[in-house]
Amino acid sequence: MTTKHERYYVPAQSYWPIVGAVGLFFIAIGLANLIHVFQPGYDTSLTKSILLLGVGVSVIIFMVSGWFNHVIKENMAGLYSAQMDRSFRQGMIWFIFSEVMFFAAFFGALFYIRMFALPWLGGEGSKPLTLDLLWPNFVAEWPLLNNPDPKYASPNEVIPWHGIPLLNTTLLLTSGATITWAHWALKVGKRLQLNLAMFCTIALGLTFLGFQIYEYSHAYMDLGLTLDSGIYGSTFFMLTGFHGLHVTLGSIMLIVILVRCLRGSFTAENHFAFEATAWYWHFVDVVWLGLFIFVYIL
Amino acid sequence: MSKIVILLLLTAILIALFAGLYFLMKEPASSKRTLRSLMVRVGFTFVLITLLLVAAYMGWIAPHAVGK
Numbered sequence: 004m005t006t007k008h009e010r011y012y013v014p015a016q017s018y019w020p021i022v023g024a025v026g027l028f029f030i031a032i033g034l035a036n037l038i039h040v041f042q043p044g045y046d047t048s049l050t051k052s053i054l055l056l057g058v059g060v061s062v063i064i065f066m067v068s069g070w071f072n073h074v075i076k077e078n079m080a081g082l083y084s085a086q087m088d089r090s091f092r093q094g095m096i097w098f099i100f101s102e103v104m105f106f107a108a109f110f111g112a113l114f115y116i117r118m119f120a121l122p123w124l125g126g127e128g129s130k131p132l133t134l135d136l137l138w139p140n141f142v143a144e145w146p147l148l149n150n151p152d153p154k155y156a157s158p159n160e161v162i163p164w165h166g167i168p169l170l171n172t173t174l175l176l177t178s179g180a181t182i183t184w185a186h187w188a189l190k191v192g193k194r195l196q197l198n199l200a201m202f203c204t205i206a207l208g209l210t211f212l213g214f215q216i217y218e219y220s221h222a223y224m225d226l227g228l229t230l231d232s233g234i235y236g237s238t239f240f241m242l243t244g245f246h247g248l249h250v251t252l253g254s255i256m257l258i259v260i261l262v263r264c265l266r267g268s269f270t271a272e273n274h275f276a277f278e279a280t281a282w283y284w285h286f287v288d289v290v291w292l293g294l295f296i297f298v299y300i301l
Numbered sequence: 302m303s304k305i306v307i308l309l310l311l312t313a314i315l316i317a318l319f320a321g322l323y324f325l326m327k328e329p330a331s332s333k334r335t336l337r338s339l340m341v342r343v344g345f346t347f348v349l350i351t352l353l354l355v356a357a358y359m360g361w362i363a364p365h366a367v368g369k
Binding site (some may be wrong): 092095096108114136145147162164165173176179180183186187190271272273274275278279281282285286288289293294296299300301 | 306311313314315318321322325326330331333334335336337342343346347349351353357362364365
């Protein structure tokens with residue numbers, strides 16, 4: 004008796020991971036240089052830093068679009084099977100697991116600082132000697148506008164929640180609604196609505212990024228709120244910056260998906276790439292909601 | 302009280318979001334359960350943001366950066 008096995012496609016060796024690593028390397032070097040441009044004692048060129056960063060971002064965009072292109076072509080050529088579909092789902096779940104752990108670490112740092120480290124420095128609980136011996140004049144408050152060590156310049160102000168942060172929250176919430184509209188349109192086979200809703204989602208995401216860039220320049224130029232202006236600045240830029248990177252990646256993914264929607268690649272029965280990307284966009288939106296509440300409001 | 306409601310809503314949003322992920326992993330592509338979970342997620346988010354605005358306006362919560 005013979006058993007018929009399902010065909011399993013094994014792709015050829017891929018060069019995209021190493022291309023991505025090179026892109027990340029340039030981004031890391033570019034960002035590290037950019038941070039030091041305005042620091043006294045460092046001879047770092049702004050133009051070179053931006054150039055390095057630009058090379059890194061370009062390589063990443065090239066990698067993401069090229070890699071997606073390969074996968075899409077393999078899919079369209081009918082090389083994939085049910086087993087491959089399960090592999091994609093496994094890949095998605097591990098990717099999301101790593102993302103959840105990533106943001107949990109940064110949110111955890113914020114909560115630890117606010118709930119433990121700062122109150123202890125302020126002498127709370129069993130730590131009165133900590134206050135007396137380290138910085139006796141320190142007042143624990145949040146946002147921290149008076150760093151305990153005067154060596155580190157404190158920010159003059161922080162960004163109020165009701166300006167750009169509220170606007171950006173509205174933009175991302177609306178984009179969550181438009182991607183849901185697109186999702187529904189795909190399920191019921193309304194292609195025009197699908198394309199229109201996808202376009203709106205991308206436009207909202209890019210507008211969000213534009214406002215975030217404006218907010219950062221305002222923080223650096225006018226408020227003295229920088230990555231090294233104490234623990235508030237550090238956590239603020241780490242959390243919102245990494246979220247911004249995720250919005251950038253999500254926008255690139257959405258643009259690829261829009262192109263595929265325009266080509267009519269998805270059907271109501273075959274659209275895992277669409278649903279995975281839509282879910283990722285919802286995830287990024289919920290992370291922002293957490294940031295809006297815990298960084299800007301409470 | 303407001304903070305508890307905010308945290309409860311945030312928890313509900315996370316549950317709806319990850320229920321969507323579960324259905325995305327487990328259900329066939331023709332299923333609409335992922336879509337429904339994400340619709341619930343958007344609905345809760347809308348309620349939460351409205352609550353935040355009302356709470357801040359009514360003075361139930363004191364957003365830390367106001368007036369600084």
